[in-house]
Amino acid sequence: xxxxxxxxxxxxxxxxxxxxxxxxxxxxxxxxxxxxxxxxxxxxxxxxxxxxxxxxxxxxxxxxxxxxxxxxxxxxxxxxxxxxxxxxxxxxxxxxxxxxxxxxxxxxxxxxxxxxxxxxxxxxxxxxxxxxxxxxxxxxxxxxxxxxxxxxxxxxxxxxxxxxxxxxxxxxxxxxxxxxxxxxxxxxxxxxxxxxxxxxxxxxxxxxxxxxxxxxxxxxxxxxxxxxxxxxxxxxxxxxxxxxxxxxxxxxxxxxxxxxxxxxxxxxxxxxxxxxxxxxxxxxxxxxxxxxxxxxxxxxxxxxxxxxxxxxxxxxxxxxxxxxxxxxxxxxxxxxxxxxxxxxxxxxxxxxxxxxxxxxxxxxxxxxxxxxxxxxxxxxxxxxxxxxxxxxxxxxxxxxxxxxxxxxxxxxxxxxxxxxxxxxxxxxxxxxxxxxxxxxxxxxxxxxxxxxxxxxxxxxxxxxxxxxxxxxxxxxxxxxxxxxxxxxxxxxxxxxxxxxxxxxxxxxxxxxxxxxxxx
Amino acid sequence: xxxxxxxxxxxxxxxxxxxxxxxxxxxxxxxxxxxxxxxxxxxxxxxxxxxxxxxxxxxxxxxxxxxxxxxxxxxxxxxxxxxxxxxxxxxxxxxxxxxxxxxxxxxxxxxxxxxxxxxxxxxxxxxxxxxxxxxxxxxxxxxxxxxxxxxxxxxxxxxxxxxxxxxxxxxxxxxxxxxxxxxxxxxxxxxxxxxxxxxxxxxxxxxxxxxxxxxxxxxxxxxxxxxxxxxxxxxxxxxxxxxxxxxxxxxxxxxxxxxxxxxxxxxxxxxxxxxxxxxxxxxxxxxxxxxxxxxxxxxxxxxxxx
Numbered sequence: 001x002x003x004x005x006x007x008x009x010x011x012x013x014x015x016x017x018x019x020x021x022x023x024x025x026x027x028x029x030x031x032x033x034x035x036x037x038x039x040x041x042x043x044x045x046x047x048x049x050x051x052x053x054x055x056x057x058x059x060x061x062x063x064x065x066x067x068x069x070x071x072x073x074x075x076x077x078x079x080x081x082x083x084x085x086x087x088x089x090x091x092x093x094x095x096x097x098x099x100x101x102x103x104x105x106x107x108x109x110x111x112x113x114x115x116x117x118x119x120x121x122x123x124x125x126x127x128x129x130x131x132x133x134x135x136x137x138x139x140x141x142x143x144x145x146x147x148x149x150x151x152x153x154x155x156x157x158x159x160x161x162x163x164x165x166x167x168x169x170x171x172x173x174x175x176x177x178x179x180x181x182x183x184x185x186x187x188x189x190x191x192x193x194x195x196x197x198x199x200x201x202x203x204x205x206x207x208x209x210x211x212x213x214x215x216x217x218x219x220x221x222x223x224x225x226x227x228x229x230x231x232x233x234x235x236x237x238x239x240x241x242x243x244x245x246x247x248x249x250x251x252x253x254x255x256x257x258x259x260x261x262x263x264x265x266x267x268x269x270x271x272x273x274x275x276x277x278x279x280x281x282x283x284x285x286x287x288x289x290x291x292x293x294x295x296x297x298x299x300x301x302x303x304x305x306x307x308x309x310x311x312x313x314x315x316x317x318x319x320x321x322x323x324x325x326x327x328x329x330x331x332x333x334x335x336x337x338x339x340x341x342x343x344x345x346x347x348x349x350x351x352x353x354x355x356x357x358x359x360x361x362x363x364x365x366x367x368x369x370x371x372x373x374x375x376x377x378x379x380x381x382x383x384x385x386x387x388x389x390x391x392x393x394x395x396x397x398x399x400x401x402x403x404x405x406x407x408x409x410x411x412x413x414x415x416x417x418x419x420x421x422x423x424x425x426x427x428x429x430x431x432x433x434x435x436x437x438x439x440x441x442x443x444x445x446x447x448x449x450x451x452x453x454x455x456x457x458x459x460x461x462x463x464x465x466x467x468x469x470x471x472x473x474x475x476x477x478x479x480x481x482x483x484x485x486x487x488x489x490x491x492x493x494x495x496x497x498x499x500x501x502x503x504x505x506x507x508x509x510x511x512x513x514x515x516x517x518x519x
Numbered sequence: 520x521x522x523x524x525x526x527x528x529x530x531x532x533x534x535x536x537x538x539x540x541x542x543x544x545x546x547x548x549x550x551x552x553x554x555x556x557x558x559x560x561x562x563x564x565x566x567x568x569x570x571x572x573x574x575x576x577x578x579x580x581x582x583x584x585x586x587x588x589x590x591x592x593x594x595x596x597x598x599x600x601x602x603x604x605x606x607x608x609x610x611x612x613x614x615x616x617x618x619x620x621x622x623x624x625x626x627x628x629x630x631x632x633x634x635x636x637x638x639x640x641x642x643x644x645x646x647x648x649x650x651x652x653x654x655x656x657x658x659x660x661x662x663x664x665x666x667x668x669x670x671x672x673x674x675x676x677x678x679x680x681x682x683x684x685x686x687x688x689x690x691x692x693x694x695x696x697x698x699x700x701x702x703x704x705x706x707x708x709x710x711x712x713x714x715x716x717x718x719x720x721x722x723x724x725x726x727x728x729x730x731x732x733x734x735x736x737x738x739x740x741x742x743x744x745x746x747x748x749x750x751x752x753x754x755x756x757x758x759x760x761x762x763x764x765x766x767x768x769x770x771x772x773x774x775x776x777x778x779x780x781x782x783x784x785x786x787x788x789x790x791x792x793x794x795x796x797x798x799x800x801x802x803x804x805x806x807x808x809x810x811x812x813x814x815x816x817x818x819x820x821x822x823x824x825x
Contacts, residue, residue, distance in 0.1 A: 029641075030641075160667075164667075170629075170659075172659060172660070172661045172662060175662035175664065175665065176662070176664075176665040176667040176668065177664075177665060178664075178665050178666065178667075365639055365641065365642070366639055394601065394638060394639045394642065395601065395638070396601050396642060396646070397639070397642070433727065433728055437728075437729075437730065439729070439730035439731060439732070439733070440706045440707060440730075440731045440732050440800070441706060441727045441728070441731055442704075442705045442706025442707075442727070442731070443706075443723075443724065443727040445705040445706070446637070446704070446705050446706065446761055446762065447637055447762065448762070449762060449764075450764065451759055451764050454705065455705045455706060461798060461800065463705065463706055481637075481724065481727075483724040483725070483727045483728035484728065504764050504765075506759070506764050506765045506767040506768065507767055508767045509757045509758055509767060509768060509769075509770055511757045511770045511793065512770065513770060513771050513772055513773060514564065514772055514774065514791070517562055517564065517822050518790040518791060518793065519562075519786075519787050519790040519791075519815045519820070
């Protein structure tokens with residue numbers, strides 16, 4: 001096939017995929033139903049492998065489809081389905097607009113040692129250490145973090161700007177959303193990767209995919225035996241080199257009329273640019289090849305991405321302060337374990353399955369999921385953790401469990417979630433307003449959805465909280481609303497292994513429908 | 520908010536901007552129009568929420584006695600919790616809808632509805648049924664979830680609560696109608712008219728931390744007072760309030776109390792729950808501060824059984 005439509009098809013298809021991913025990750029109103037999100041994520045390679053390892057069912061076999069696709073058509077995954085790859089293509093285009101020479105590539109030798117050692121290391125590390133290296137390098141998760149940490153806040157800023165304008169006209173269709181931001185340290189890894197991948201793609205095409213990305217390397221290996229690939233028609237080729245210059249994978253050695261299929265991402269740019277019609281996409285023709293070439297090293301030019309580093313500061317600046325109560329609380333909360341999200345089962349299970357793609361963090365309607373710093377230890381960095389100082393887990397919601405692509409958070413029916421105990425409530429009487437100020441409060445008990453926190457008589461007319469950990473589900477609403485500072489008077493200590501909470505018992509009130517006015 | 524109104528109007532009126540200020544009638548924004556009504560309070564029993572309101576407001580001279588043509592009206596129900604209407608943690612949506620309809624019949628220009636919710640606001644607005652009901656009656660349902668919507672106000676004479684940030688709509692509208700639902704409360708023992716105001720301020724936590732009962736009463740000093748309090752006692756959460764656990768907490772009282780005096784409203788509501796009014800600290804404080812009259816036997820109350 002030599003049709004220019006191939007490339008147009010690739011561009012349209014990939015643009016559609018990228019737009020879908022963008023919408024899913026920036027859907028701050030939770031408008032997209034989980035089932036559509038799951039369809040989109042089905043074919044993401046690393047999440048699918050992890051989910052399959054857990055479930056061993058066809059419902060998670062997206063990666064097998066990708067492998068078959070690769071055997072058939074080469075690394076089409078990288079051009080058509082990988083959001084990070086498509087995003088890099090977009091960057092390469094922008095790079096070309098900045099400086100034409102950024103988009104003139106030319107053949108380069110493969111970084112064989114680097115790419116295969118990273119692939120091997122990723123695999124070995126999973127077995128002996130944990131998922132951490134994959135968390136860092138999985139292209140889907142990297143993309144997810146870019147969207148969650150950098151793109152979504154920008155989308156919300158735009159929303160807030162528009163909401164402000166509409167507001168002036170008394171229209172409330174869009175509402176203002178407070179951007180809470182994450183702990184500063186959690187931006188470090190996504191920011192470093194954004195600079196690395198951003199600058200590589202701006203100036204060097206798909207170098208990241210062909211040097212670092214373990215999925216790219218693995219699919220590259222498989223595509224060495226793929227059926228369909230880019231072929232040279234040696235009789236027509238006049239060795240003009242245009243194909244090589246346009247090849248963002250730097251994999252066309254036009255002097256030797258050879259395409260390195262392990263790096264070719266089937267973008268079809270070369271077919272269109274060839275004036276001799278010497279390149280085509282079709283079934284492999286077996287032939288002896290010799291390859292050795294002269295190579296031209298290009299300077300590594302890093303793009304100016306300092307704005308990116310500034311963004312977290314801007315975002316964090318949106319948080320506003322609230323007045324402090326009069327007395328400071330004195331007893332520190334003694335948290336022995338972080339609280340991991342519903343559906344995780346246990347911290348240990350969760351930590352080995354989560355690649356920190358941050359989809360749950362961006363989808364959580366309450367913003368209670370925050371990227372961990374060291375709560376799970378160094379290897380669990382950026383994995384979501386429940387932060388009850390930021391927000392609480394809303395009772396009638398199972399969003400995060402519905403959309404997790406790796407099955408680190410397993411689906412929970414709403415009724416089951418309402419009885420899943422993420423942690424247990426702890427009351428520190430010595431910090432409590434009722435004891436320290438001798439005034440009524442009850443914010444914790446008021447917000448408890450199961451009445452695991454309830455009020456009992458205290459001095460005089462006052463009531464003071466009491467807890468029943470049997471029916472506590474660890475949602476953290478009590479901790480969130482507790483007004484004492486710097487230490488809360490009530491907090492949830494995580495269950496390393498989630499437990500079943502008892503269903504709250506309730507008896508019918510003895511009051512009856514009145515027949516006379518009591519006043 | 521005067522400035523925004525001013526800007527809007529002056530842009531429209533162009534050169535006549537100066538004149539607009541003098542014709543704006545801004546004093547009206549700050550005081551509720553005291554209607555000359557026959558009764559201090561109307562209490563109803565035995566009907567549907569809508570029917571009780573129809574009858575009750577008629578006894579008070581109709582909605583036209585409280586709102587006027589061309590005015591902007593704020594209706595503040597309790598939408599605090601993500602709970603279905605049957606569990607009565609939020610104001611009955613049918614009642615909210617009927618009040619809005621009465622307002623529009625009286626010729627008002629715009630009706631706004633909002634609450635600063637405790638649970639996720641999108642879910643609260645949706646699952647309480649209030650968003651749908653209010654929109655179907657033509658009201659604007661407005662978010663209260665972001666500090667951006669709140670304006671600093673002073674409360675002269677407040678003991679603990681001397682200033683607060685309140686939702687701008689409370690300041691921008693001409694008439695304010697308070698539509699609480701009567702509920703048990705774990706700490707103050709009762710939530711009704713005055714306590715419903717915790718949903719118009721941004722920082723509720725401050726109230727909890729600084730003598731809750733005093734703050735509730737202090738807020739009553741703020742000059743923008745409700746023209747009317749319509750207390751929904753149709754389904755009443757008598758225990759596990761203010762959020763409730765299950766339907767066992769709810770008693771179908773089929774009642775409603777309508778009054779311009781919110782302290783009297785809260786005192787009557789306490790009786791409905793069978794609580795000694797003196798046990799509810801903020802009612803006594805508010806009474807002493809002169810914010811209303813908790814002595815029900817001195818009031819002219821119209822009691823209607825349907």
